[in-house]
Amino acid sequence: MAAKIKKGDKVVVLAGRDKGKTGSVLQVIPTDTRAVVQGINLIRKHTKQTAAQEAGIYTREAPIHLSNLALADKNGKATRVGFTTTKDGTKVRVARSTGDVIDG
Numbered sequence: 001m002a003a004k005i006k007k008g009d010k011v012v013v014l015a016g017r018d019k020g021k022t023g024s025v026l027q028v029i030p031t032d033t034r035a036v037v038q039g040i041n042l043i044r045k046h047t048k049q050t051a052a053q054e055a056g057i058y059t060r061e062a063p064i065h066l067s068n069l070a071l072a073d074k075n076g077k078a079t080r081v082g083f084t085t086t087k088d089g090t091k092v093r094v095a096r097s098t099g100d101v102i103d104g
Contacts, residue, residue, distance in 0.1 A: 034063035
């Protein structure tokens with residue numbers, strides 16, 4: 001199955017405490033159908049001191065379910081993603097709201 005949301009995409013949060021916020025996808029976890037988005041779903045992590053890092057409370061992004069994300073179109077609004085083939089036969093992602101090609 002082709003991925004509708006990929007690393008580097010700009011997405012809009014549809015549900016949860018960060019609803020309406022936008023961010024860039026840092027990582028996609030297809031086995032859990034989740035993604036890590038920059039600045040979204042922030043958690044506070046308490047860590048012990050190790051040889052590599054200091055002890056303390058760190059803020060980092062937690063994965064968010066893909067059903068709560070939508071790709072942002074060129075206007076920054078949430079849009080659905082479809083697929084089409086170009087004249088040379090390559091499969092590309094298309095924004096359903098505008099019809100614009102998302103992939104280069």
